[in-house]
Amino acid sequence: MAAPKVAVLFGFGINCDHETAAVFNLVGGDAERVHVNNFVSGNRSLDDFEILAVPGGFSFGDHLGSGRLMGNRMRFALRDQLHAFVAAGKPIIGICNGFQVLVKTGLLPGPSAQTPLPDFVQRASLTLNDSGRYEDRWVTLEFDAESPCIWTKGIERIDCPVRHGEGKFVMPSTTDFDALAANNQLTVRYVDPSTPVGKGMTDRPLPFPLSPNGSMRNIAGICDATGLVFGLMPHPEAVYAKWLHPDHTRNTAPGPLTSDVLGEWEGEGLQIFRNAVEYVLGNR
Amino acid sequence: MxxxxxxxxxxxxxxxxxxxxxxxxxxxxxxxxxxxxxxxxxxxxxxxxxxxxxxxxxxxxxxxxxxxxxxxxxxxxxxxxxxxxxxxxxxxxxxxxxxxxxxxxxxxxxxxxxxxxxxxxxxxxxxxxxxxxxxxxxxxxxxxxxxxxxxxxxxxxxxxxxxxxxxxxNGQWPAIDYPEKPPQILTPPQRMNLEISDEELLSLSETGLLALNLEEMQTIQSHYRDEAIRQSRAAVGIVTDAPTDVELECLAQTWSEHCKHKIFASKIHHIDPETGEDSVIDSIFKTHIMKPTHDMQKEVDWLLSVFHDNSGVIAWDDDWSVCMKAETHNSPSALDPYGGAMTGIVGVNRDILGTGLGARPIANTDVFCFGPPNWEGELPDNLFHPSRVFRGVHAGVRVGGNESGIPTVNGAIVFDDRYIGKPLVYCGTVGIMPRKLPDGRESHIKTPTAGDIVYMVGGRVGYDGIHGATFSSLELTEESPSSAVQIGDPITQKKMLDMVLEARDAGLISCITDNGAGGLSSSIGEMATYTDGCEIDLAKVPLKQPGLSAWEILVSESQERMTIAVKPEDCAAFDAMAQLHEVEATPVATFTNTGMFHVKYEEETVAYLSIEFLHDGVPQLQLESEWHTPTPELFTPETISLPEKAGHSNLLLRMLAQPNIASKESWVRQYDHEVIAQTVIKPFVGVERDGPGDAGVIAPIHGDPHGLVISCGIAPRYSDLDAGAMAAASIDEAVRNAVCAGINVDKMAGLDNFCWPDSIESVKTPDGKFKLAQLVRANRELERVCRAYRLPCVSGKDSMKNDYGTGEKKISIPPTLLYSVFGDQPDVRFTATSDFKNPGEKVYLVGISKEELGASEISFMLRDSGEANGIGGQVPLLPNPEINITTYRALSTAIQSGLIRTAHDCSEGGVAVAAAEMCIGGRVGANIDIDGTGDASVWSRLWGESLGRFLVGVQPENEDAFIKWMAGHPITILGTVTESENLTISDGYDVLIDVETNSMVEAWQKTLDMTGGVA
Missing domain, CATH: 3.30.1280.10 (Phosphoribosylformylglycinamidine synthase subunit PurS)
Known part of the structure; x- marks a missing residue:
């Protein structure tokens, strides 16, 4: 079977396009870096792809709020293409700045479980870290096993770096959170690594630096009601191999014992991308 | 509107x-x-x-x-x-x-x-x-x-x-209005009369910020008296008997110290009354830097491009080459720390993009030298407090690096009172490029031909950044100009970078260089040497605001611009690519083979200079150098009475809190050090990811563990005793840091970045001869050590006017060499970090501790506190570098083979501080005994900074193999990592230090945490 075609957006300050394309290729995708303007101008069509990735970076310098200006370009110019993409059951991921873009286009969290397809209304935001600082540090993440998210199936807990200054997830009211929680859309949270696996998730805000940004309910990432659109602040692509984990010289970097691509050296982050590729292959 | x-x-x-x-x-x-x-x-x-x-x-x-x-x-x-x-x-x-x-x-x-x-x-x-x-x-x-x-x-x-x-x-709220720029009136090109007296020539140079000396002004004067030249000028309709302002500015930029490195190229008469030496050095650069590298280039096949391009290029494997460049941005950072530092980092990124046919920047390094952040003394006029400089510089490189998506993988911050007068801001970048482009051309070789169209790509030209090159060739004063200050625009540059690398891979680029110092006059001027000529039309250059005069357009250093040559048949494809990326790309010139740098404004010729005169016309400086050994008051620790028990323990906690040793984590963590998903060894390591990293290690090809090591060394305070020893120590430290990560010592290259105070004897600089002698000694040591280490210098830079003010108020920086190393790491799965890994790990000293406490961190600390009289004494020396390198090779290959996973460079603060840092990284204790580490005094064995040393941790099951592996090299068992929560260091039966690891963590982390917390 032909490898799923993955469009990895780049341009205007997206920075993580090379590695995001690389990790999809490692797990059997056929990733191509496509300049945003090629979709905007109609040179290229989203229809030709089966997965869309919006990588991390500093689109437009994050001026006027992270992801805002890139979100606007997509919201105004790609509205119909993006709606059709999700309606066709194709997965979308936004990482870091890409997550911020998806939130500001309104793709995340999206309307509701009853009417899950995108309406491009912004319902949440990612704002400045409580610390006031951009920081690069490693965090521990735990995933909701019940989440409809197709990207996170079977993943319990991973270590990942965060690298952002605006990662605090906020929504106007607790009922907004409750609605997402009821549908298991609060897919991934920052947790205290000393808790038992599966018991780490809590709504009570964790102290810095366990939660690096003061996110409400410790949210690191969410999905839409279809489970196809997923966004998160941390960088799973940055731990595609164990040699990228800070503990690797201590011989304690976590991850699968063996893999078809990197042998004993596969890192914990790669499974997210493999899940999407396998999902596409399984649903053709 | x-x-x-x-x-x-x-x-x-x-x-x-x-x-x-x-x-x-x-x-x-x-x-x-x-x-x-x-x-x-x-x-x-x-x-x-x-x-x-x-x-x-x-x-x-x-x-x-x-x-x-x-x-x-x-x-x-x-x-x-x-x-x-x-x-x-x-x-x-x-x-x-x-x-x-x-x-x-x-x-x-x-x-x-x-x-x-x-x-x-x-x-x-x-x-x-x-x-x-x-x-x-x-x-x-x-x-x-x-x-x-x-x-x-x-x-x-x-x-x-x-x-x-x-x-x-009263409700009178601040309502700022739109910053309207007053309209500028274009001044037509002026004839600059040079038929004036010598005094008037000098005054013209000074008031015009030309930074040219009398001999240089006279050289220009006589150029325009040449009859043949006058005739050729008449033919193109330009003023015949004098330069235009465009020409004079262009020559001043091209001949500036910043661009031509006139001191490194000078003829130096060097005397040393202590040895009786009286000799002449015809160019320090050619003699001590270029010649050794060219000699090494004959013996290895991986030195692809050295010195002549924007960065030095080495072959990394069959498919990829890597390059590195470091720059300084000291003067701009003194005036505007944020903008100056940001343009420093994005500027050196462009050097990488402008290497060969274009390399991709993949890693940044930042090294800063500041006054003490807690400075309470007086500040000279027009200078910022060191903490403000620190914050601004840090923010500038943070924004520049992070927004550009280039990880900051290595660096250092050094403090000394004298950097109050001029902070040093070193910014480095590593790049990678495919050895061959899809069209078969080797990417490290530029391929311009006459007839190629020259584009200016990226940002526009404005008033910002006029006279940067000449300004940095002068000392800082209270009246330094604001036009030399700019703020970078990383996103404009990032768009340009994306586009340029696509254009490279599509085979559209025949030549590329960045627009830095000297602007278009330098970038097109330098590229024109390949084809021997060019013709520029300044009227075509896109401007930020109308009204710039021709000379301003030519020399403005406005940021985010590359100059790129494209074959006429490729221009349409190049234009389309620029449009897709929303990057401005404008043809402004054509390469010719006329031998002339020909500049027009529409149809009018405004400059007409031969390429030869422009680039080779500057007369060689003749300088005087005289060495005398500095004799500061001696550091005599044996006269210091320490409290019986807690003496050295207290000193350890104080040393860990010294700004030069203290953790810089709260600052460094604000740099993205992991974008591109390649960073294997991060700036901070260990269980809590807060122990010191020695070198950066990256694996830039995704899925492949082939690695690259990036490290640096800097030891400016040794210049107080001997600038030669300072240079040797800097190089040795950079190499040792790289060895700790398992670098292949047979495939590494270096960069020399000299920052010196003015070293030309004059009324302003009465001690110029001595400062020049310091430069001579530093370069002699550089050659000696680099030859012994077979470490070629492939690129470098010098900044030679790092002084503030004149006379009594003058502050000169200590002569400072930053030495950066980049090189091959065969397999990043086998590397080492400084954190102790587990109780039971055996601790070894590699190398020899000698009686070398001169200019050590402990001597400075105790002198500054008044407990010691001075810092004088024996500065650490490197007498037999050719032996050191064999030990480094043995240790590095032990790491590459997986025998060792714990290694730490032993430098500032000696064995005591190194051991403390390793305990901090591992959150463990250790029992160390320095008995058996030689005959030097306890102070030297504990705090001394002898070169060539490492502390390594060996797992007990590997101990025998390690001892065999290191046979013939100086290794000494020091002790064991323990379950206990204390570091104890004894000398035989005498317990010198007994400190809890948690106290060390606190002491080490608190000094430079200026964040004010998170609450």
Missing amino acids: AVTRVEVTPKQGEGMRDVRGDVVRRQLMADHNIKVEEVRSINGFLIKSNISKAEITERVNDLFSDPIIEDVLTDTLFLSSSEHFPTTPAAAITIGFKPGVTDNPGSAAFDGFKTIFPHHDHQRDASISTYHTYAFFGLPEGVSTEWLASTLHNNLIQRAVITDANGCS
Whole structure:
């Protein structure tokens, strides 16, 4: 079977396009870096792809709020293409700045479980870290096993770096959170690594630096009601191999014992991308 | 056109914070111990457009404000709204840009404005300007609003509008207006009469900021007396018997110390009364740097390109080559720490992009030298407090590096009082490129031919950045010009970078270089040497604002520009690519083979200089050098009486808190060090990821563990005793750091970045001969050590005027060499970090401790506290580098083979500090015994900084193999990592140090944590 075609957006300050394309290729995708303007101008069509990735970076310098200006370009110019993409059951991921873009286009969290397809209304935001600082540090993440998210199936807990200054997830009211929680859309949270696996998730805000940004309910990432659109602040692509984990010289970097691509050296982050590729292959 | 004001402020409420205001509040606490109850922030936009206020008001939530987290008002100041600001503040300050200063948020906002009004005909001078307002509540008595404003802005580039407590209670809110730039009138090219007296020549050079000496001015004068030259000029219709202002400026830039490295190229008469030496050195650069590297190039096949390009290139494997360059941006950073440092980092990124046919920047390094952040002494006029310089420089490289998506993988911060006069800001970048392009060309070789079209790509040309090259060739004074200051625009550069690398792979580029010092005059001028000529039309150059004169267009150093040559048949494809990426690319010149640098403004010739005279016409300087060994007061620790038990333990905690040793984590963590998903060894390592990393290690090809090591060494205080020893120590430290990560010592290259005080004897610099002798000794040591290590210097730079003021008030930096190393790491799965791994690990010293306490960190600490008289004594030396390298090779291959996973360089603070840092990284204790580490004094064996040493950890099961592996090399068992929570260091039966690891963590981390916390 032909490898799923993955469009990895780049341009205007997206920075993580090379590695995001690389990790999809490692797990059997056929990733191509496509300049945003090629979709905007109609040179290229989203229809030709089966997965869309919006990588991390500093689109437009994050001026006027992270992801805002890139979100606007997509919201105004790609509205119909993006709606059709999700309606066709194709997965979308936004990482870091890409997550911020998806939130500001309104793709995340999206309307509701009853009417899950995108309406491009912004319902949440990612704002400045409580610390006031951009920081690069490693965090521990735990995933909701019940989440409809197709990207996170079977993943319990991973270590990942965060690298952002605006990662605090906020929504106007607790009922907004409750609605997402009821549908298991609060897919991934920052947790205290000393808790038992599966018991780490809590709504009570964790102290810095366990939660690096003061996110409400410790949210690191969410999905839409279809489970196809997923966004998160941390960088799973940055731990595609164990040699990228800070503990690797201590011989304690976590991850699968063996893999078809990197042998004993596969890192914990790669499974997210493999899940999407396998999902596409399984649903053709 | 009308100006519409839009203001945005964070919503108040449960879980919401005004983080920007909070940062201001915390910094006032951290830097000045001023406790303000609350600071609230407002972002303002001044929109100059013919789109109506009503239309803008309707769309504010689509662009300017985020409706989830922010409130917005149009044409009303938030401060006047009692709904949003029910309490009256004690002070309100608005900060905006001065006219013409780069306003990145403003440009981004205008880009977004065009997205939401896509069909509107935007007028040419429509734009958006931004500002910030801060409202202070609960301000302590006696804090003046003017002073508060001065901490928030730099009046070289920004303006402040202030309302004090009185004004606040009367509702006189600060309303800043749109920074309109007054129209400029274009001055036509001027004839510059040089038939004047020598005094007038010098005065012309000085008042025009040309930075040329008399002999150089006379060389230019006589050039225009040549009859043949006059005739050739008549033929193109340019003034025949004198230069135009365009020509004179162009020569001044090209011949500047910054561009031509005249001191390194000079003929030096060197005498050393102590040895009786009396000799002549014909170019330090050619003799001590270039020759050794060229000799090494004959023996290896991996040195692809050295010295002549924007960075040095080495073959990394069959498919990829890597390159590295480091630059300094000292003078701009002194005037505007933020903008100066940012343009430093994005500028050196362009050096990489301009290497060969274009390399991709993949890693940054930042090394700073500042005055002490807690400085309480006097500050000379026009200088910022070191903590302000620190914050600004850090923010500049943080924004420049992070927004460009290039990880900062290595660096250092060094403190000394003398850097108050001039901070040093070194920025380095590593690049990677495919050995061969799809069209078969080798990517490290430029391939221009006459007839190629020369484009200026990226940003536009403005008044910002005029005279940077000549300005940096002068000492800093109270009247230093603001036009030399710029703010970088990383996003414009990132767009350009994406586009250029695509154009490279499509085979569209025949030649490329960056626009840095000297602007187009340097970039096109240098590239024109390949084909021996060019013709430029300055009227075609896109400008930020109209009215620039021809000479200003030619020499302006406005940022974010590359100069790229494209074959005529490829221009259409190149234009299309620029359009896709929304990058401005304009043909401004053509390569010729006429031998002439021919500059026109439309049809009029404004400069007509031979390529030969432009590049080789500068006369060689003749300089005098005389060495005498400095004799500062001796450091005599044996006379210091320490408390019996706690003596060295207390010293250890104090040493860990010394700014030069203390953790820089809170600063370094704000750099993205992991973008590109390649960083294997990060700046901080260990269980809590907060122990010191020795070198950066990256695996840049995704899925492949083939690695690259990046490290640095710097030891400026050794110059107080001998600048030669300083140079040797810097190189050795860089190599040792790289060895700790398992570098292949047979495939590594170096960069030499010299920062020196003025070393030309004159009234301003009466001790110029000695300072030049320091440079001679440093370079001799550089050659000796690099030859022994077979370490080629492939690129470098020098900054030779690092002084502030003159006479009594003069402050000169200590002569400083930053040595950077980059090289091959065969397999990153086998590397080492400094953290002790587990109890039971055996600790070994590799290398020999000698009686070398001169200029050591402990001597400086105890001298500064008054406990010791001086820092004099034996400075660490490197007598047999050819033996050291064999030990380094053995240790590095032990790491590469997986035998060792714990290694740490032993430098500032000696064995005691190294062991402490390794305990901190592992959160363990250790029992160390320095008995058996030689005959030197206890002080030397504990605190001494002898070169060539490492501390390594060996797992017990590997101990025998390690001893065998290191046979013939100096290794000494020191002890064992323990379960206990203490580091104990003894000398036989005498316990010298017994300190809890947690206390060491606290001492090490607190000094430079200036964040003010997270609450």
